[in-house]
Amino acid sequence: MSTPHPIIQELEAQSPARDFPEFRVGDTVRVHVRIVEGQRERVQVFEGVVIRRRRGGNRGSFTVRKVSYSVGVERTFPFFSPRVEKIEVGSRGRVRRNRLYYLRQRTGKAARIRARIVREKKKA
Amino acid sequence: MLHRMGLLGKKVGMMQDFDEKGDWFTYTVITVGPCVVLDIKTKERDGYTALKLGFDDQKPHRVNRPDMGVFAKADTTPKRYVREIRLSAEECVQFEVGQTLTPDQVFRPGDTIDVTGTSKGKGFQGVMKRYHFRGTRATHGSHEYFRHGGSIGCRLTPGRVYKGRKMPGQMGNKRVTMQNIAISKVLADKNLVLVNGGIPGSAEGYVMLHHAAKRLVPAFKLIQPKQATETAEPAAE
Numbered sequence: 058m059s060t061p062h063p064i065i066q067e068l069e070a071q072s073p074a075r076d077f078p079e080f081r082v083g084d085t086v087r088v089h090v091r092i093v094e095g096q097r098e099r100v101q102v103f104e105g106v107v108i109r110r111r112r113g114g115n116r117g118s119f120t121v122r123k124v125s126y127s128v129g130v131e132r133t134f135p136f137f138s139p140r141v142e143k144i145e146v147g148s149r150g151r152v153r154r155n156r157l158y159y160l161r162q163r164t165g166k167a168a169r170i171r172a173r174i175v176r177e178k179k180k181a
Numbered sequence: 182m183l184h185r186m187g188l189l190g191k192k193v194g195m196m197q198d199f200d201e202k203g204d205w206f207t208y209t210v211i212t213v214g215p216c217v218v219l220d221i222k223t224k225e226r227d228g229y230t231a232l233k234l235g236f237d238d239q240k241p242h243r244v245n246r247p248d249m250g251v252f253a254k255a256d257t258t259p260k261r262y263v264r265e266i267r268l269s270a271e272e273c274v275q276f277e278v279g280q281t282l283t284p285d286q287v288f289r290p291g292d293t294i295d296v297t298g299t300s301k302g303k304g305f306q307g308v309m310k311r312y313h314f315r316g317t318r319a320t321h322g323s324h325e326y327f328r329h330g331g332s333i334g335c336r337l338t339p340g341r342v343y344k345g346r347k348m349p350g351q352m353g354n355k356r357v358t359m360q361n362i363a364i365s366k367v368l369a370d371k372n373l374v375l376v377n378g379g380i381p382g383s384a385e386g387y388v389m390l391h392h393a394a395k396r397l398v399p400a401f402k403l404i405q406p407k408q409a410t411e412t413a414e415p416a417a418e
Contacts, residue, residue, distance in 0.1 A: 061382060062194045063208060064373070116197055118236070138201035154261065 061114065070113035071136050082107050082157060083150030083170050088110060088134055089143040100142055103132055106170060108157035115133065122160060124168075129161060149173040182229070184269045186401035187293075187391035188213050189236035189262050189286050190374065192298065194384045205378065208365050211296075213284040213374045213390060218276050219255045219263065230270045234282070235260025237387075255279045262387045272401045285369035286403050292364045293393040298382035302354030312347045357381040361393050 061069070080086055087104045105123030108131070120133045134141050150170035160168050190213035197207050220233035235252070239261035244252070252259045256279045288294065308314040308330040316328045330349075334342045359380055366375040380388060387405075392398045 062210075064212070064371070065194045068210065068373075072198070077346055093202070134201075135205075137199065138202075138203055139199055 066114060069116075072115040075136060075141075077136070077144045078146050080107060080146045080156055081149070082110055083152035083173070085147040085150065086121060086143040087147060088141060089145075090134070091140045091142050092103060097112075105130075105132075106157065106160065109133075118175070122157075124164070127164075135151075140172070149175055182267050182385060183394055184267055185392045185398060186272070186287055187266045187294075188282060188284060189217050189234055189264055190214065190261075190388050190390055191237065192380060192382055192386045192388055193373070193383050195379065197377075200285060205253050205327045206213050206319075207311070207358045207379070208375045208377050209380050211374045211380070211388060212372055212392070213288070213292055214372050215281045215283050217255055217257045217260065218278055218282065219251050219257070219260070221276060221278060222265065223273075227260060228341070229267070230273050231265040231267045232273060232276060232281070233263065233265050234371045235293050237261040243245045247356065264389055268401065274377050275403055280367055282403075283369065284372055284374050285367050287401075288364055288367050288374055288390070289404065290302070290364055290366055293361050293396050294364060295358050295360045295391045295393050296362055296376065297358040298380060298388035298392070299358065300353045300357045301383050303352040304351060306352040307349045308347060311349065314347070341391040360395060 060066075081136050083106065084107050086107055090103055092099055092101050103121060103123070105121040107119055108122045109120040110116050112164060115137045115153035118133050118138045119136065120131055122131045126132070149172065152170060157170075162179050190211045193210040193212055195207060195209050197205050200206050214236065216230055216234040216236045219235045222231040222233065224230055233251075234256065235255070237260060239259040241259050244259040248263075251260065278315070303310070307318050307328050309328050314330050315403055317323060317326055317331065319327055333346055333348070348352070359378075362380065363377045364374060365377050367373075368375070374390065382388065392401070
């Protein structure tokens with residue numbers, strides 16, 4: 058995609074900042090999603106592996122995959138969606154590519170992701 | 182003649198955002214104005230009444246001498262995009278030559294407008310792309326006849342092809358008006374107008390914004406943003 062016009066970039070930058078923890082493709086996250094049912098509103102948690110992150114101003118999104126009752130479920134969330142209440146990062150995963158579409162072909166043990174050990178940076 | 186106030190602008194591009202419910206919506210960003218009133222056409226002199234507006238600076242050496250005279254009268258720099266807005270004589274009174282108009286003087290959020298621009302050129306196209314004809318069958322022995330339009334008429338009666346027959350030809354790069362577009366925001370400090378959905382043409386293309394022809398609109402009055410709010414508040418008390 059071509060770079061947006063400077064005015065567009067400026068307007069996009071005005072979207073309210075979201076305070077999400079840093080996560081990468083391969084990490085397991087818990088996404089708290091606001092769901093409106095008629096009059097009521099409740100928060101549902103969608104937990105799974107991040108298989109894709111897309112950048113681009115306020116248009117960025119990420120896709121989370123989980124296997125629910127042996128059915129693969131993927132949900133894509135825009136970073137700036139007001140429906141996304143909170144993101145919690147679970148285990149970090151070590152992966153060698155940016156888009157984990159190969160997980161769709163795999164089940165069970167083959168679909169595991171190696172853990173990524175995060176060292177504390179503050180070691181003076 | 183239909184009188185609808187309008188302004189000239191330039192398409193910047195499109196954006197997305199979320200509404201209160203969290204659904205995506207798409208809108209187009211347009212730089213509108215500042216437009217300079219270059220001339221006011223009068224019944225006596227010109228036979229009709231209108232505002233002549235100019236938008237976006239042009240290099241002086243690209244403007245011919247008669248046009249230079251117009252810009253000199255309005256005491257402004259040469260303009261690239263010059264169009265007339267037909268208004269009634271009563272509406273024209275509130276303007277003066279040389280005056281600069283900004284979008285917040287003409288448009289409010291929620292207004293319904295028509296946007297006129299030049300659509301993206303698609304070149305010489307066949308009937309399938311141009312008019313969504315279905316073409317002909319690809320199998321059962323079809324030979325060198327797949328994307329044609331088929332028959333274009335009858336035989337001796339009427340002995341000619343009816344006018345308006347849809348055939349291949351130039352597609353796009355044509356004046357197009359999108360009617361009844363809602364304004365979602367007017368950003369006065371940046372001279373930007375955000376409208377819902379798309380508008381004709383590519384980014385950087387010139388467009389004309391009018392109050393909607395198909396809506397009943399009272400005679401146009403300039404909006405004076407700051408003074409209007411000041412006078413409105415004491416009146417309410």
